[in-house]
Amino acid sequence: MPIRSILAGVGGYLPKRVLTNDELARSVETSDEWIRERTGICQRHIAAPHETAAFMGTAAARAALADAEAATDEVDAIILATSTPDQAFPATALRVQAALGVTHGFGFDVAAACAGFIYALAIADGMIRTGQARGALVIGSEVYSRILNWQDRGTCVLFGDGAGAVFLRAGHGSGRFDRGVLSTHLHSQGTLGDILYVDGAVGQREKSGHLVMNGREVFRHAVVRLAEVVDEALAANSLGRHEIDWLVPHQANLRIIDAMGRKLGLPAERVVITVDRHANTSAASVPLALAEARGDGRIRPGDLVLLEALGGGLAWGAALVRM
Numbered sequence: 001m002p003i004r005s006i007l008a009g010v011g012g013y014l015p016k017r018v019l020t021n022d023e024l025a026r027s028v029e030t031s032d033e034w035i036r037e038r039t040g041i042c043q044r045h046i047a048a049p050h051e052t053a054a055f056m057g058t059a060a061a062r063a064a065l066a067d068a069e070a071a072t073d074e075v076d077a078i079i080l081a082t083s084t085p086d087q088a089f090p091a092t093a094l095r096v097q098a099a100l101g102v103t104h105g106f107g108f109d110v111a112a113a114c115a116g117f118i119y120a121l122a123i124a125d126g127m128i129r130t131g132q133a134r135g136a137l138v139i140g141s142e143v144y145s146r147i148l149n150w151q152d153r154g155t156c157v158l159f160g161d162g163a164g165a166v167f168l169r170a171g172h173g174s175g176r177f178d179r180g181v182l183s184t185h186l187h188s189q190g191t192l193g194d195i196l197y198v199d200g201a202v203g204q205r206e207k208s209g210h211l212v213m214n215g216r217e218v219f220r221h222a223v224v225r226l227a228e229v230v231d232e233a234l235a236a237n238s239l240g241r242h243e244i245d246w247l248v249p250h251q252a253n254l255r256i257i258d259a260m261g262r263k264l265g266l267p268a269e270r271v272v273i274t275v276d277r278h279a280n281t282s283a284a285s286v287p288l289a290l291a292e293a294r295g296d297g298r299i300r301p302g303d304l305v306l307l308e309a310l311g312g313g314l315a316w317g318a319a320l321v322r323m
């Protein structure tokens with residue numbers, strides 16, 4: 001039987017500090033009502049100085065390894081998605097490798113903004129299928145609080161910090177009923193780079209930059225592109241919408257999530273939502289949501305889960321996983 005990546009463990013980490021909409025409304029002209037109505041967000045977690053992408057990614061990775069009952073010597077690859085790395089280099093993945101005490105294999109970072117986790121999952125899955133790794137940590141870890149312009153009410157209300165991770169283990173399977181990653185689907189369109197970006201980086205000038213977004217345009221593209229990639233994932237596996245047990249979407253905006261749920265004909269209780277409490281944690285949002293729904297027993301072994309995300313680039317993608 002062909003090699004397949006089994007999703008053996010999931011974990012998450014959220015900073016202790018919670019920032020509510022009401023608190024935000026004291027420093028920028030907004031209101032709890034406006035933020036809830038337009039986005040579904042009620043609060044977000046904000047990292048303390050020591051809670052960097054590496055620190056949070058390590059905590060999430062430890063939780064995923066514990067969930068998988070995996071020892072660190074099973075970790076051949078660490079692929080970490082982030083737009084807010086601790087340093088230009090070494091890769092944040094390698095800071096995590098050191099913190100975990102992993103002394104073999106390899107690691108690197110992936111930059112695909114909010115789609116980063118899906119991209120990293122696709123890469124790890126490919127490496128496992130081709131025998132380059134037998135165990136892989138796939139991590140999304142972000143501290144957007146450090147790239148937000150806290151005076152810009154159009155963006156600062158939307159994001160939060162956190163990390164999520166999965167541990168993939170090589171197994172065997174074929175067809176849509178066997179466990180593991182069934183397929184991944186990646187897309188990007190660089191011509192849309194200017195509707196969501198960070199206006200600086202270490203390679204450009206001294207300024208590290210702030211997130212800039214044309215919210216309406218991103219919203220418009222998100223609904224269309226995500227619907228397309230969901231159809232693509234279903235068609236690639238000859239699956240009907242009704243065969244999906246859970247949608248675990250990127251958590252950017254409740255209205256976008258609801259549109260995807262309706263498209264799949266899924267009842268609201270089959271769509272995992274964390275955006276109300278986490279806001280948009282970019283590459284961390286999908287694994288954090290997965291960790292929550294696995295942890296509380298909603299998602300069970302054998303369930304078919306559809307993951308999707310879109311973000312700056314534009315970059316977007318989807319993955320189908322039999323748990």
Ligand code: COA
Nearest residue numbers: 030031034038114153154157215216218219252253310311
């Ligand atoms: N509080 C109060 N008012 C706000 C506000 C805030 N936090 N942010 C913007 N506004 C105001 C605007 O200034 C505008 O006022 P005006 O009409 O006087 O100019 C009004 O609200 C409407 O702004 P608009 O940007 O058209 O609102 P919207 O309905 O498009 O909602 C978003 C804004 C950002 C919530 C929405 O566009 C969105 O969610 N887009 C997708 C964002 C996303 O998912 N990004 C991440 C992808 S990874």
